Amino acid sequence: MGKPMSLNVANSSVISTILRHDTKVTSYKIALLRAINDVVVSFPDVYTYHQNVFVPLRALADYWIAYYWPFVDPHWPIYQGRRSLRASGLNSDIAFRQALTSLRLEWEYSIGTASKPSDGFFLINEMKIGRKNQLYSPAFLQKYQAAVVALCDALEMPICYAGPGKWSIFAKPVKFKSLQGQGIPVPGTLLEDRCLVINAELWQTFRDMSLWVEALCIHEWCLFTERLPQENQHQPINRGDIYRLLTDRPDNRRPLTWERNHIDILLLEGTEFICPWTEKSITQGVSYHLDHLMPLSVYPMNELWNLAPSDPHFNAHQKRDRLPSSQRLASALPHLTHTYANYLTSLQLASVIKEDVNGRFATVPQLINQAHLSFPQAVSQVVGDFLNDVAVSRNLARF
């Protein structure tokens, strides 16, 4: 991991001051810091450049969809800000409530049932993956785009007012194309994306303290929401309810039919996979699990680099939702490389794994060009580093 925490005292106090002492009319500032924290964790190798990092507002807006999802239940709104009396009536608590509620309604319509609090996380993962979001209706995609636009506008508020005065901690977001040379973008950033610039030291602080930042954000968010007057005074909400809503994560294993089909085709063609944990051979006719290397319960990522055929018995009984120890990880890496190389031999899986890797890891091209690794070697290295970093920084159980 990075520098010792003592070097980050100044930056960490910036974070805790915003959370604890900045005045707040809405939960925006808490949501902003939580989203930055999640972005830092989800782009695991960007820090290696030691430069300022550009984060598209779009990426932050995605997290906001997930965080605010439980609060925009059409039948049970939970207010996230004060409502002022205007000439036109009571204004809304948060600028994007209408847009996000409408997205949630469209979602409930498409799945045919009421939505769970964690569906926001589920949804944003679906939208990130090109091959998945094409399965949704144009009406739904349009609501999604409208919500993202509304959220990006709202995001400017806490960015502007974080810390004393205006624009004191963060600069006004501008498009990536006018930031060239002043740092590096997170993977997947487009020239036209309006970006928040996070300075290199602050990025490192978030990396070192991600666990603490998340815990503090959720704690403050619970207290903030509990304090706000809600519509239904007879059914007061307490911090326990809010805590549950804020920390609910998708635990249902999504059907990975598309991925399994293509892996089955490879097996039929005679390709052999090796379970990275037990080194058991997986060939046609041998049953396997499509293991999430990073467990769903830790970070729900269904990208192809995170999926590897593995020994079903070991996956279900030994690994479960834990992360590998560093020794186990080291011996698994060659087999992961082998798995990724297998993916490349399928036309469809090859384009998907390239897309998924490019959207997540920044250092793969450099590992290939400068360290002369193959694509599969580079990917297994960055994935291995990612698993290791998360296990250490979150102090997770390992096997």
Next chain:
DNA sequence: CGTACCCTACACCGGTCCTA
């Protein structure tokens, strides 16, 4: 110790600039 006024942080609105 109460109250009037000020400040903050946001929503909202209307005008202007830009571009397809």
Next chain:
DNA sequence: TAGGACCGGTGTAGGGTACG
């Protein structure tokens, strides 16, 4: 030229503060 991005001004709730 229309529609969207952009910009700055205004109104408001509630906390802070000075003052009687």
